Amino acid sequence: MAHPSQLGFQDAASPVMEELLHFHDHTLMIVFLISTLVLYIIVAMVTTKLTDKLILDSQVIEIIWTLLPAMILILIALPSLRILYLMDEINDPHLTIKAMGHQWYWSYEYTDYEDLGFDSYMIPTQDLAPGQFRLLETDHRMVVPLNSPTRILISADDVLHSWAVPSLGIKMDAVPGRLNQTAFITSRPGVFFGQCSEICGANHSFMPIVVEAVPLEHFENWSSMMLQDT
Amino acid sequence: MSVNFEEKIKKYRTAPFDARFPNTNQTRNCYQNYLDYHRCNKVLSAKNQKTTPCEWYRRVYKSICPMAWVQKWDEQLQSGTFAGRI
Numbered sequence: 215m216a217h218p219s220q221l222g223f224q225d226a227a228s229p230v231m232e233e234l235l236h237f238h239d240h241t242l243m244i245v246f247l248i249s250t251l252v253l254y255i256i257v258a259m260v261t262t263k264l265t266d267k268l269i270l271d272s273q274v275i276e277i278i279w280t281l282l283p284a285m286i287l288i289l290i291a292l293p294s295l296r297i298l299y300l301m302d303e304i305n306d307p308h309l310t311i312k313a314m315g316h317q318w319y320w321s322y323e324y325t326d327y328e329d330l331g332f333d334s335y336m337i338p339t340q341d342l343a344p345g346q347f348r349l350l351e352t353d354h355r356m357v358v359p360l361n362s363p364t365r366i367l368i369s370a371d372d373v374l375h376s377w378a379v380p381s382l383g384i385k386m387d388a389v390p391g392r393l394n395q396t397a398f399i400t401s402r403p404g405v406f407f408g409q410c411s412e413i414c415g416a417n418h419s420f421m422p423i424v425v426e427a428v429p430l431e432h433f434e435n436w437s438s439m440m441l442q443d444t
Numbered sequence: 445m446s447v448n449f450e451e452k453i454k455k456y457r458t459a460p461f462d463a464r465f466p467n468t469n470q471t472r473n474c475y476q477n478y479l480d481y482h483r484c485n486k487v488l489s490a491k492n493q494k495t496t497p498c499e500w501y502r503r504v505y506k507s508i509c510p511m512a513w514v515q516k517w518d519e520q521l522q523s524g525t526f527a528g529r530i
Contacts, residue, residue, distance in 0.1 A: 304466070310458040310507045326458045326507050365458065367470055369510055386468075393470040393508070 215347065215381070215407045224381040227406050227427070228398045231383030233297050241290050248286070305397045307365035311356065315368070315375030315388035315410065318417035322356045330441050336420045350407045354440075355424040359433040360403050368394045373415065379408035379425055387412060400427035453499055459507040470508060475528070477505035478517060482530045 216224060226232040312323040316333075324330040337351040358364050368377045370388035378385035386396045400406075408423040428436070465473040481501035488495045505514070520526040 304461050306461060308457050312508075312510050314510055314512070323511055325511065326456075326503075329506075329511060331511055367508060367510075371512065391471070393474055393510070394468050395470045396468070 215350070215405075226383070227381040227400055227402055227404060228383055229401055230297075230301055230398065231381060232401075233300060234383050237293050237297055240293060244286060244290060305363050305365075307397055308362045309359065310365045310367065311358070312367045312369070313356070313377050313388070313423075315370035315372075315377065315414070315421075317372050317415050318410075318421040320352075320356075320375075320377070320410075320421060320423055322354075324437060328441055330437060330444065332440060332444060334424070336422050347407065349420060350409070350422045350424070352422055352424045355405070355426040357426045357428060357433055357436045358400055359430045360400055360427050362430070363397060363399050365395060365397050368396070374412045375414045375421070376411035377408070377423060378411040379406050379423055381406045382408075382425065384408075385411055400425070403427050403429065449497060449500075453503065456503050459504040474505060474509040474513065477501045478509060478514070479528050479530060481505055482521070486530055 223231075223235055223238065226235050309324075310326055312325070314321045314323070319333050319335045321331060321333045332354050334352045334354045334356065336349065337346065337353060339348055342348060342351065366377075366384075366386075368386045368388045369392060370390045372390060374390070375388040376385060377388055382398045382400070384396055384398055386394045388394070404427055406425045406427070408425070410418055410421045410423070412418075414421075459473075459477075462473055464476075478501075481498055484498035484501055485495050488498065517526060517528075521530075
């Protein structure tokens with residue numbers, strides 16, 4: 215989850231997010247190298263007392279500073295396209311969950327076998343137990359089985375919302391009347407937080423998302439328990 | 445064929461990938477399967493046959509369609525105001 219004074223991304227909880235993290239590291243390193251080079255050249259140009267009065271052009275350097283950026287761009291584009299197509303691969307999900315956005319809470323539906331549906335409201339700050347996270351905890355979590363390809367279909371009941379969980383690398387708009395599909399696999403057990411990412415009214419900042427990845431038997435126990443409760 | 449179909453239904457986990465709807469927008473996938481279920485029911489009942497094959501469409505639309513949409517469409521069907529052609 216997010217930490218105070220955090221600079222980078224949250225730890226990845228899905229293979230796609232891991233790829234995105236590595237790509238970001240790769241691209242940012244290129245950006246830092248270019249920026250350092252340019253800053254050095256600027257400082258060198260500004261602080262020298264020498265002047266070359268006879269320089270008009272240079273074919274060699276023009277070729278270098280055309281080809282080199284082109285190669286760098288290719289070096290960035292290839293991993294980028296690789297991840298893009300990786301994210302677009304046809305997957306065969308084991309489970310389908312629907313996340314419906316409302317003002318101002320999410321509801322989750324697990325209807326592959328029985329009709330399990332429940333609402334997920336944020337826990338108000340005054341009701342938090344010690345150790346719980348302010349504005350992030352919910353009364354019911356979206357529980358998913360570990361290492362299981364999961365399809366999630368996102369829609370909304372009233373206005374635009376957006377379902378986002380940074381550690382899974384997912385953000386998908388919740389549009390009324392439309393069903394948006396995305397898929398993920400949780401590669402490690404844990405609790406992953408996200409927040410609504412499309413302005414949706416007064417309590418837009420207070421409808422968080424919590425995904426809990428557990429082993430399959432725990433998931434089955436949880437869903438039986440939830441079915442009995444509802 | 446029916447034995448294979450029963451096996452298929454027993455082994456049903458969730459709606460499989462449907463090549464007719466390969467993209468992010470799955471709205472039509474949900475609606476199409478809902479229509480197909482009711483059309484299948486209507487056609488097979490008219491011929492006095494068992495409606496077991498229609499079960500596949502029911503499982504798929506149950507997996508994919510939000511419960512609120514299904515409820516709304518069921519109510520519309522009952523009241524005769526459903527806009528789709530069944």
